Amino acid sequence: MRIPRIYQPVALTAGQHVALDEDGANHVGRVLRMQPEQQLILFNGEDDQYLATITEAGKRTVTVRIDERQQHSSESPLDLHLGQVISRGDKMEFTIQKAVELGVASITPLWSERCGVKLTGDRLDKKIRQWQKIAIAACEQCGRNVVPQVRPVMKLDDWLREPFDGLKLNLHPRAQYSINTLPQPVTALRLLIGPEGGLSGEEIATAAEQAFTDILLGPRVLRTETAALTAITALQVRFGDLG
Template sequence: MRIPRIYHPEPVTVGQQLTLSEDAAGHVGRVLRMGPGQEIQLFDGSNQVFNAHITHADKKRVQVQVVSGDVDDRESPLHIHLGQVMSRGEKMEFTIQKSIELGVNIITPLFSERCGVKLDAERLEKKRQQWQKIAIAACEQCGRNRIPEIRPAMQLAQWCAEEAPGLKLNLHPRASQSINTLPLPVEQVRLLIGPEGGLTAEEIAMTTEYRFTDILLGPRVLRTETTALTALTALQVRFGDLG
């Protein structure tokens, strides 16, 4: 069996004996049914990986001994902040999971005029916590050792108005530029992905006011979750670490 990678929410040090979080203990003890003597890998978001072995395990509590650690940098040189207008149900979860596998650093869920998600503040915060857990699980799976941030949801206009370095991109079906025609080098990107129905004319005009560059992905109309992944892949090929 492949050695499981487990996120630990507190700083880890070599030689430490620690108790896994409740979620991690459930996965290791109940799902994987691992026991004393078996090995796991830990990461704490510091870009390090730690080798550990289990010293105690039951269905509720797992303790491990940390035996070694080293820096393992798998982050792309391209920093991407994804502004994603929220989609319903599993589509948003899918976008978050796959975006993190593709190297996105920050995700901000957005409301726009055509956004189909209507949630109050309490339910939004529960959603954010759920999405952050999806982000952690994606890092455990893909090998990233830094946890991307899922920010609280905000209005599109508020997000566009934020001061941000680097390139600002908005996908537009009538744009004259593509990702491949953008000039090198680029180290930071703020990428806006609209809802299924697209941004309104007023919203597109607003992005122009905030100096977003309109780009075209291709001749076909993509669903919002496909658009995010296609754009992120193209950006990583052009400016990042895919190729």
């Protein structure tokens, strides 16, 4: 049986006893219904993970003993930052979840001219927290110990102008170049994925002014969530750790 992995954003040391936070205790005690003497793997955002044994288990509180520190890293050598214009419904959540599984290092949700989503104030703050929890859950599932940050939402123009020392790519259905034509090696990369209605001409021009290279995935026009995950996969095959 696969040992469940639980994220705990605290310092972890072999030999210490840890009371899991509310989210962790709820998942272990209520969802998984685990019992004392069963094992967990804890991670806190660093490269290593920690094998732990449950000492007390209830529906509201779970305490574990950390048995040993284990060296374990499944991080891609490609530092990939995804700039994703916010998509409707659960498409954004799906994109974040799968992007984390595929190895992205960070994600910035973006507002663009043709973005069809309207979120402000508390609703926006709640949504960002939800997206970060989705990233954490994806790490628990896929074996990553380093949790990608879901950054605060930015205007596309501001994100395009952020200083960045690496390759910058914009998916464009009429681009001349494909991922396979990009030069090697690449260790740091920014990938821009536009909204369902596409980027405006002005936004495409601004991206070009900021040294973003237009790239093409293929002859078919993909939905925004399909485009993001296809591009990330192709980039990880070429520059990262997918074979």
